[in-house]
Amino acid sequence: MAVTKVVMPKLSEQMESGKIIKWLKKEGDRVQSGDILAEVETDKADVEMEAFGSGVLRKIVVPQGEKAPVGTLIGVIADENEDINALVSQAGGPAPATAAAKPATADRPAASAAKPAMADRPAAVPPQPKSEDHAARQPAPSRGPDSPGGARVQEAAAQQPAPGTPQPVPSGADGGRVKASPLARKIAAQSGVDLKLIHGSGPGGRIVRRDVEAAATSPAATAAPAAAPALRPVAPSVTGPEYEDVALSAMRATIAKRMPLSKAPVPHFYVTSEVAMDRAWELREELNGLEGQPKISVNDLIIRACALTLLHHPGVNASFQGESIRVYHRVHMGIAVALEEGLITPVLRDVHAKSLVQIAVEARDLAERARQRKLRAQELSGATFSISNLGMFDVRDFSAIINPPEGAILAVGSVRTVPVVTDQGLGVGRRMALTLSCDHRVMDGAMGARFLQDVKRLLEAPLRLLV
């Protein structure tokens, strides 16, 4: 009786497909609910996938090394003598005729994790109110967790979320009025997507959020800049092909998709300040000279300074919510970590309540696990403010793009030894530039400047970072 469909889980908000790195159980193995079934590579991290039902892993549908869209059947757990042929053949077979009627669930968390009990029910086939003509032109984005039969069709759809050259057929197809959810309209307006050019996957062809988000990365529907292919060192040569197109890694694709959704709709402004780091530098050297103490980095000092300052400047620790501004009373700090294939921003939670040492230990742990791609999904979301530090690359200063829905991000340059004017004349000092990118909908220049001034004060008189 108990059949558990194992489907590709949705492990992050942006995840649309995942790759099976490794099956940790083989066909025929006994599986208990909660056992680790496989390792899955997502756009952000490698994540262990749990079984949500018990029985025998009867069938592996998607083998090691292959990708599958979120919600697709990738395996079957069932009792030994359970007949699973129908289920398995359905997964590999052609999409049922009802596929077009099923809404895509590309960005819906529903299309996630193995589904016990409810998954056994036959997929409901809802009435299709659209004209046949319209239904036929729909891109059939069948990806409902209830319709594993659509798996193969879905894969194609996943690689091409919106058709490259969409027919300019108005959604809804009733006299040109576009049917879209209010939220979809709002996001479309913010990201410059033309609703007339996209198809709705909701009931009656309604355009919903996921449709707009998919279209936002499609060049046909927006003027969003195409993602630059990753740079590769190429030996100087005058022969051979002139260029190559490098496939986007999952992470780069996510960045390419997310950043225009920030830079375009969020009105950024920037405030830069220079901080005298002499005392902070000395303090850090002194701390790191102590035996048995974890090493403190300049970034740890900045994290601590920002966390303390944000408590006094809640307006900067805030998020634009359309009709209101959400001011956070706790500080969850996103810390940008550069990786080979892109960057990732793990979140240090409740950092305002953490000591410098705690920050140092936890930030290092997060960064290390980010590099090993061992972060848990919940460690990648929920930041209220972020810091991006390019100090190690001898960068004087730079400005960062806000990671919505946060209201600000701090870009940190290198600590440089420079000539400075002192009371005694010309001297040598350590200076560091901080640039705060602010969402003008949330705060104004003076607010950002005051925050930065207080961060600067803390760093220039750094003993307060220790208490």
Next chain:
Amino acid sequence: MAVMTYREALNLALREEMRRDPDVFVIGEEVGLYEGAYKVTQGLLKEFGPKRIVDTPIAESGFTGVGIGAAMVGLRPVVEMMTFNFALLALDQIVNSAAKLNYMSGGQYNVPIVIRGPGGPAHQLAAQHSQSMEVYFYHVPGLKVVRPSTPMDAKGLLKSAIRDDNPVIFIESETLYNVKGEVSEDPDFVIPLGEAAVRREGTDVTVIAYMGMMYRAMEAAEELAKDGISVEIVDPRTLQPLDTETIIGSVRKTHRAVVVEAGAGFAGMGSEIAAEITEEAFDDLDAPVARVTGAQAPMPYARNLERLKTPTKEKIADAIRQVCYANGSR
């Protein structure tokens, strides 16, 4: 903190408020010698005596009127309805006197009365004893209406209701009297009227539900979590005044809402909340607000029919999937 039943929490609230304020008294059928039809007033007669724990004849309009009169001259009556369905007999007293005297006397009188007792569907109590009575009262300007879902809320909100200077309708539930939970033993602990509670945090959909429906919504949320749907549950606790700020804030985050109520849907609490959401958070909605309500029919006695009439975990889960576009869409 102590673990106690919802019934014991109500009893403790009454006891503490009666000790704190000699003007507080309890009046109703069987509240004294019999210690309450549902034993909420257990031990009170013994502690406070027959002047403050008053047994009455079976005459709701009469003893409610006595309570209102006492409130007008400065006492703080707590009127017990054996079940809230019987408050229909006192509707004129409640609607035309308790709710309106402050307005009609130009503020010369206020009516600090609490009318409390169990309401809503329970187990096979049939058509006349299974009604979601709150709908008859929250429509009336001048009445506050409380529906506490947990022992902690039962205590904290009843104390606030007794301390309130205006009439409060406080509707409990037969099905919750034996529910156990943590309750503050601090006699100064109160929960302000008009504040909702987020019972479960989630990111994909907001479910607004109270009393037994809140517990069913929690079960549905547990089940849907396995499918990766993250459900936030908001319990309004007080229906009038309604904490729209918490509800709207949650919907702005999740972009979808499902309202659950045990009673019939037409012009019910779900309609009101759906309207508020549409007015305040229209641009944040990714799907129409869904309602899961009781059927538009008297409550049948037969167990199978009772189940058909009432929102179940399955019906709530279906509605959640629907607004998340995670199911066959209609």
